[in-house]
Amino acid sequence: MLAAINDLSYSIGERTLFSHLQFIIEETDHLALIGVNGTGKSTLLKMIATRQGDISFKKDTRIAYLPQTPELDDNLTILQQASKLSPHAKEFELKASLNRFGIENYDALVGPLSGGQKKRLALSCVMLNDCDLLILDEPTNHLDTTMIEYLEKTLKKFNKAILMVTHDRYFLERITNRMLELDRGKLYSYEGNYESFLKQKAEREATDLSAQHKREQFLKKELEWVRAGAQARSTKQKGRLQRFEKLSQIESIKEVNNVEMINTASRLGSKTIELKNVSKSFGDHLLFKPFSYLFKRYDRIGILGVNGCGKSTLMNMIAGEINDYDGEIDRGSTIKIGYFKQGVGEMDESMRVIDYVRETSDALETADGVLTARNMCERFLFDDHAQYTLIGRLSGGEKRRLYLLKVLMEGPNVLLLDEPTNDLDIETISILEDYLDSFKGIVITVSHDRYFLDRIADGLFVFKNQTITYHNGGYSDTISIEEDKETKVSHKEAYKEANKATRKKKLSFTEKKELEELSKSIPEDEQRIKDIDEKMNGLTDFNEIASLTKERDALEEGLEEKNLRYLELLEIEEG
Secondary structure, eight states, X not given: OOEEEEEEEEEETTEEEEEEEEEEEOTTOEEEXXXXXXXXXXXXXXXXXXXXXXXXXXXXXXXXXEOSSOOOXXXXXXXXXXXXXXXXXXXXXXXXXXHHTTOOOTTSBSTTXXXXXXXXXHHHHHHHSOOSEEEEESTTTTOOHHHHHHHHHHHHHOOSEEEEEOOOHHHHXXXXXXXXXXXXXXXEEEESSHHHHHHHHHHHHHHHHHHHHHHHHHHHHHHHHHHTTOOTTSHHXXXXXXXXXXXXXXXXXXXXXXXXXXXXXXXXXXXXXXXXXXXXXXXXXXXXXXXXXXXXXTOEEEEEOOTTSSHHHHHHHHHTSOOOOEEEEEEOTTOOEEEEOSTTOSOOTTXXXXXXXXXXXXXXXXXXXXXXXXXXXXXXXXXXXXXXXXXXXXXXHHHHXXXXXXXXXXXXSEEEEESTTTTOOHHHHHHHHHHHHHOSSEEEEEOOOHHHHHHHOSEEEEEXXXXXXXXXXXXXXXXXXXXXXXXXXXXXXXXXXXXXXXXXXXXXXHHHHHHHHHHHHHHHHHHHHHHHHHHHHTOOOHHXXXXXXXXXXXXXXXXXXXXXXXXXXXXXXXX
């Protein structure tokens, strides 16, 4: 046993976040703590990291802690800050760790760094510290997929205890061996990873509801007996009354309220948004080369790439917040953009929740009729009391939820989502995913949440080597394509090696005929792929799009094989 949490409680004013929590951390546990926003996950992690409350640790237990928002000094250089976070590490160790997390300019100031760069800086130092217990609060926030995959591989090999809060479901699936759920002030433990947790939680809730139903039936009968005027003269009758009293005091299982997403989209005309050879540079630094794309009416586009490649810049260009770029962005007259940025936008923390929402609108036309700001707040889990709470008193996740509500109050038909899953709990993310399925408009999202991209995207803009390319499908489909391309490249090299011995050989009659046929069929296949791309740009029928996508994929696969064979025959012909 590494640590025993014996009796932890925490309250904010009259509100109790959790009470009398008890659990054990073993020396090789990879634990994940999950729960809805505002339940106290980050507070619990901080209490354990700073050894607050009744917690017993094994002697000389060393803890390394990454808070959700690392405290960094903007006036220090990266190397100075790293030395401060890891005071016992040597300079070459700090530099090596920074390099592993993609940070090479050690003399740059911390202040101008992006959120992702600051997170990588803090992570590189935390991972460098020798520890027995590694505590990570939302470690994947603001990281690009390359860094997330690197961190995932590192943590899978980590042979000490880990306790983390994360919304990354692939992380939970691949790293954890036990899950802790903080639900309405109580803690529940589940053996296994995320998939096991989902099964066990469903079973627990079914059992709890069944037990509650039996108790309610028993209480109903007992209440009839009490009302019948039974005299509590005998010991048996007194015991029965005492048992009734005891069971009556047991708190019933409360229904868990979830965010209610409502279709708020305004009508979207046939003309959408078209990118015409858009490119962007900052001085002599080229972010991305000219790129063109015509958005379909119900497109679900994910944007993928490393930090600093220009993803958010492209979003700002589409939103009209950046106008100094090359090329043209043509927007239809009915386009109404709602932009959910990283962080929480400009929030006045001295404002009340309801006033912040009313700044945008106090009445919204929805599929359910006209809803007031109060109605919308309730559907986003801000009850009467919470609506008059100051924004500064909300948790990070609650602020993100409030910011999302404000964006939807604008009634957009194009949603730009920049890292929408950061700081949201898994339940809210799942509801957001379901909402996006039925959203009557265009969704464009920058996200490094691999599960989220697999769930909602039907196409990806992939930023790589200053070039944007379009891929059909979600994250896993794109990774599969990239790996397949690498395999085919290696096959091409193998063909070249194998053909060295046959270069002096002449083509047979059959091979000459095959070469002529390939010379004709390759351009035909290439033209068919172009025709499919043009046809898909104007489609809204998902079945027809799926059929054409399948045909296109088959053509591309066959075309690669034909090109390899064509090269082989050409090399033989040329000797």
